[in-house]
Amino acid sequence: MLIKLGIIGAILLVGGLIFSSEIDILFPNNSISITESLKYNVGDIGTKTSESVEKTLDISIDKVVGKTSDQINDGISTVKESSKDLSTELTKINPIKTIDDFFKINPAKSDDASEK
Numbered sequence: 029m030l031i032k033l034g035i036i037g038a039i040l041l042v043g044g045l046i047f048s049s050e051i052d053i054l055f056p057n058n059s060i061s062i063t064e065s066l067k068y069n070v071g072d073i074g075t076k077t078s079e080s081v082e083k084t085l086d087i088s089i090d091k092v093v094g095k096t097s098d099q100i101n102d103g104i105s106t107v108k109e110s111s112k113d114l115s116t117e118l119t120k121i122n123p124i125k126t127i128d129d130f131f132k133i134n135p136a137k138s139d140d141a142s143e144k
Contacts, residue, residue, distance in 0.1 A: 044051065
């Protein structure tokens with residue numbers, strides 16, 4: 029088995045040496061471009077990773093801030109509506125009449141209470 033592999037390896041080696049000029053024409057500088065590409069990609073991994081992390085953080089922050097601001101805006105709207113209702117109720121109150129009613133002694137009511 030090893031003899032067969034040795035013979036096949038020798039044939040490939042001799043064929044590569046004989047046809048090396050044709051191999052260079054068929055595959056010009058592929059090994060150089062592959063290594064350069066790997067160097068560029070490995071060097072660029074840090075930049076791509078940091079950009080990806082920044083984008084993900086920005087999206088996450090935007091979502092959190094958006095939800096929070098929506099909740100705050102909803103709360104503010106609710107408070108505005110309730111304050112409008114409160115202000116309408118407050119305008120209906122006559123403070124002078126209320127104070128008069130508080131300190132006023134109504135003898136008719138006290139007579140009705142004593143009769144019962």
